[in-house]
Amino acid sequence: LYANVRPVYWIPGVPSPVTHPERLDIVIFREGTEDVYAGIEWEKGTPEARRLIEILDTEFHVRVRADSGIGVKPVSETGSKRLVRKAIRYAIDNGRKSVTLVHKGNIMKYTEGAFRTWGYEVAKIEFRESTIPWDDVVKSHGGKVPDGKIVIKDVIADNMFQQLLLRPEEYDVLATTNLNGDYLSDAAAAQIGGLGVAAGGNIGDAHALFEPVHGSAPKYAGMDKVNPTAEMLAGVMMLEYLGWRDAAVRLRSAVKSVVGSKVVTYDLARQMPGAKEVRTSAFARAVIDAMDGAGR
Structure with a gap:
């Protein structure tokens, strides 16, 4: 399960610390087996x-x-290329416009810098018909992306943090090494309301599992209190992975509808004037009712 995939998008109504959270709609592909995560x-x-x-x-x-x-x-060539390969395929399959290789290659030339190099190689050799490097867009196409092409570009990791705040609409799919992806995905989640609404998937070539980015919270077990939105959105990812797109759309739409009506758990209610605070089970029931209503 080498690809840790984290979509980051705003659900209307969720409190956010930024003025325009709707401008951020990205999917982060974080390498899940190498880098410092290897634990060596x-x-x-x-x-x-x-x-x-x-x-x-x-x-x-x-x-x-x-x-x-x-x-x-x-940081291996094998691990880097298979991650970038999956990110590009995702971009192609989902109509995304760009894949950005995020790295710290200006300092770590033979690990992070190599990740960047190998990423461009995958795009050039395996996806030549579908992708174009940003440099070629500028040099050969006057800055206009040719129709049907996905732009491949790269950004230094520390710069990426400010880019997500200042120019979020210029980024679509990010592919990066493990530690960069860990930091970036949590920081990006803060822009759309926090980890309570952030889902993730761990995906390999034959198997996958999906879960909230925040992990477990044993101290809240049995209290019928915590926000299940991230868990539900992980379910959306699972349904998409299985090819059940209609079901995924229905579940995502139901979650958006309930949150938009200000029926939310305590963590969101305390930040939303006029919200109706409900328990986990009541929020889940509201989502189920919204799905039932959409199916009639």
């Missing part, structure tokens, strides 16, 4: 850490302080 690290002072520091010093003449913890950041 050793604690300060362990034999493994001391040995690696010694090897770096004696074999590569790289000095690392003896009191350092040590971690390894693997």
Whole structure:
């Protein structure tokens, strides 16, 4: 399940800290098996850490302080290309206009920079008929994207944060390494109301699972209190993955309808003047009723 896929879009009525949350409508493809997420690290002072520091010093003449913890950041050609490949295919299948490779290659040239290089290679070799690099749009087409082409471009990771705030409508699908994707997806979710309305999928070539981005909340178990919107939107993603698009549209539309009517759980109600605060089960019932009504 190498692709952590996180759509980020605003549901009308959800409180947001930005003036125009509707301008942000992106899908983030975050690599899910490599980078620092691989968990290859050793604690300060362990034999493994001391040995690696010694090897770096004696074999590569790289000095690392003896009191350092040590971690390894693997970014492979295989892992990078399969993620970008899935992101481009998603863009093609869903009528998206661009895929942006987000990286920190200006500093980490042989990991993050390589991710960028491999991403462009996938687009050029495997999707030549469907994609065009942004540089070619500028140089050969006067800045106008040819019909039927998906733009491939790249942005330095730290710049991407301000781009999502200042020029969100210029971005569509983002493909990035693990840690960048972790930071970006949570920051982007804040623009559309927070993790309570953010769903995610972990997708491979043969299997997939879908869940709220926020994960579990054991302290609220059995309290019939928390916001189930992210869970429901994860269900929307699952239905889309299965090819049941009509069902996905009905569920998403029902959630939007209920939130738009200001029938919401406590976390949203406290930020929405005139809202009707309901429990988890009552919110779910309202969504079911909205789906039933749409089917009549």
